[in-house]
Amino acid sequence: MVLVRSSGNAVTPADGLRTHGAVVAGVDTRQLCDKLLAFAFEEAAHHRAALHVLHGWTPPPILSYAPALDPVVLQETAHGITATLQEMLRPWRDKFPSVEVEVRAPIGHAAIQLVEAASDASLVVVGRRIRSSTLGSHIGPITHAVLHHSTAPVAVVAHDY
Structure with missing residues (x-):
């Protein structure tokens, strides 16, 4: 599914995508994201x-000073997440060598990071797990927030758990 908002008086290309800006993909490093x-x-x-390719993350909540707040620990955690993302992207970079890829793992809520990255993007790609249950929400809070707050077109790609 792709959501493209009306942009008032601006002319939108026939394919619904802006003619400038990067494609931004929100990736969860704990899930298979091949379809996305x-x-x-x-x-x-x-x-x-x-x-x-973006993976926003937040340090675990704590009640008092702990090593998790140490800037070195935060930097090492970000480096580890970035390395995981690089490994996830390796086969796709090999398949699409012409695509310039930037990987980011900023500290902060993923939805906020994606909406900010979408401000000058041509498209934002997020995932939605395929669920068989008829009860409950079928999109997660990050996809929900991006759908409601992104100014760029948003593609929601359904994928298995």
């Missing part, structure tokens, strides 16, 4: 756009 990454890389390649 395939879609994001294909769109970036098709539109000759850069691909910005």
Whole structure:
């Protein structure tokens, strides 16, 4: 599913995508994201756009000073997440060598990070787990927030757990 908002008086290209800006993909390093990454890389390649892969994260909540607040620990954690993202992207970079890829793992809530990154993006790609239950929400809080607050078109790619 792709959501494209009306942009008032601005002219939107026939394909619904802006003609400038990167494709931004929000990735959860704890989930299989092959369908999401395939879609994001294909769109970036098709539109000759850069691909910005983002995984926002927050340190665990604590009640008092702890090593988790140490800037060195935070930096090492961010480096580990970035390394995980790089490993996830390796096969896709090999398949799409023409796509320029930027990987970021900023500290902060993923939804806020994605909405901010979407401010000058041509497309934002997020995931939605396929659920068989008829009860409860079928999209997560990050996808929900991006759908409601992104100014860029948003593609929601359904994927297995």
